[in-house]
Amino acid sequence: MNFLKILKKSVIDSQLYVSVTGTLFAVFFMEEQKTFRFPTIFLIFITYFSGYLYTKYQKTKYFNRILVINAIAGIICACLIIINHNEIRLLKWSVIVVLGLLYNSFFLDIYIRKIPLLKVFYVGLVWALVNCWLTLPEFDLPIFLISFFFITALVLPFDIRDMESDTVQTFPKIIGVQNTKNIAYLLVFVSMLISGFYLQPSFALAFFLTGCITFIFIYFSENKRDDLYFSFGVETCSALPFLFLGIMKYF
Numbered sequence: 001m002n003f004l005k006i007l008k009k010s011v012i013d014s015q016l017y018v019s020v021t022g023t024l025f026a027v028f029f030m031e032e033q034k035t036f037r038f039p040t041i042f043l044i045f046i047t048y049f050s051g052y053l054y055t056k057y058q059k060t061k062y063f064n065r066i067l068v069i070n071a072i073a074g075i076i077c078a079c080l081i082i083i084n085h086n087e088i089r090l091l092k093w094s095v096i097v098v099l100g101l102l103y104n105s106f107f108l109d110i111y112i113r114k115i116p117l118l119k120v121f122y123v124g125l126v127w128a129l130v131n132c133w134l135t136l137p138e139f140d141l142p143i144f145l146i147s148f149f150f151i152t153a154l155v156l157p158f159d160i161r162d163m164e165s166d167t168v169q170t171f172p173k174i175i176g177v178q179n180t181k182n183i184a185y186l187l188v189f190v191s192m193l194i195s196g197f198y199l200q201p202s203f204a205l206a207f208f209l210t211g212c213i214t215f216i217f218i219y220f221s222e223n224k225r226d227d228l229y230f231s232f233g234v235e236t237c238s239a240l241p242f243l244f245l246g247i248m249k250y251f
Helices: 002-012 016-033 038-056 063-084 087-103 118-134 141-161 171-175 177-198 201-219 227-250
Strands: none
Touching: 002 016, 002 227, 016 038, 016 118, 016 141, 016 201, 016 227, 038 063, 038 087, 038 118, 063 087, 087 118, 118 141, 141 171, 141 177, 141 201, 141 227, 171 177, 177 201, 201 227
16 A cells, blocks of 8 residues: 555656656657657657646745756757757747646736636647647648547546536536536547548557547546546556557567
């Protein structure tokens, strides 16, 4: 039990885990598009990790330290881009970083997280831009839609988890838990449908299997469930396409 608590605090609560799953989700599409490069993987991971740290530790005594970490991370990311890519990639990355700041910055009068119902779509937008724009020479609409619908669906169970503590109106608070789940089912189904038409067969199969597992996690999402169910279980769904692809390649 103590081991699980240590694991949760050091890996999940530290935002390390969500950064890894987000990076693996991007790697899945990089593999499909044959744009896999280690510097890009490091760039995405550092961007996710520093962004989630910034979001979590606002209004805490650690925030000044987090700002220093963010500044160092920004310099590292800029160097990775300048050395390995070009100024267009730097511009794309900068836009995504600004979108992340607009999501949750306490010094702004109004930020995205405070706007009712917009949060779930905004998170889907940022993750989708990483997959379909940052890692590719040109914007790829099918990858954008697959990522956007799927990640938006994964955010909805977290709204179910937080429905009693959220201070803004969310889908579960307005339309109820079951209707929120129905929206999530639909979003996952649409992303699976697009992937079936657009992705290469092995990648489409990996995403289909991911969708099936995701349906199960959505079905059992309840407000009373332990946080680990969401922060580990639901979060893992974004890494499943890459993991299933790896299993199929191995066998």
